[in-house]
Amino acid sequence: MKIVVVTACPTGIAHTYMAAEKLTEAALNQGHDIKVETQGAMGIENEITIEDVEEADVALLAVDIAVDGEERFRDLRVIKVPVSEAIRNPEAVMAQLGQG
Template sequence: MKMISVCACPTGIAHTYMAQAALEKAAMTRGHDIKIETQGAMGIENELSMQDVAEANVVIFAVGVNVEGEERFHGKPSIMVEVGKAIENPVAVIEKAEKKGEEV
């Protein structure tokens, strides 16, 4: 399954990147392709392209703030989780995304 994600925490430093790393590892362990955009103190990094969005089965928002450019994802199956949940239990987040992505 192709997954994309946006990770962003209120300060945009440590938790953003911790969530990114945790979700990447969990997705790869379960055999999924994942690309993650981070939004934080350094601005937008690894910005998702329109092609990334079009090809994705599901979007994971692991955020604690508003997502910049959220309109790019309208119409895509998505889940929203707190950044801390993505860090603490990334496998559960990926499993939730799998279910959402399979609904379509």
């Protein structure tokens, strides 16, 4: 499965990047292709492109705030989870993506 992910927390420092790391690790362990965009204190990093969206099967937003560019995912199934859930239990978050 190809997954595009956006992570963002209110301060955009630690939790944004912790969620990105945990979700990437869980996705790769389950054999998924993943690209994670972070929207943090440093701005948007590893930005998801139109091509990334077109190739993706699902979008995951691990966010606690509104994110820039959410409309990019209007043609995809979008799953939203809190950043804390992505950090604490990334495997369960990945399991949600296969449902539905």
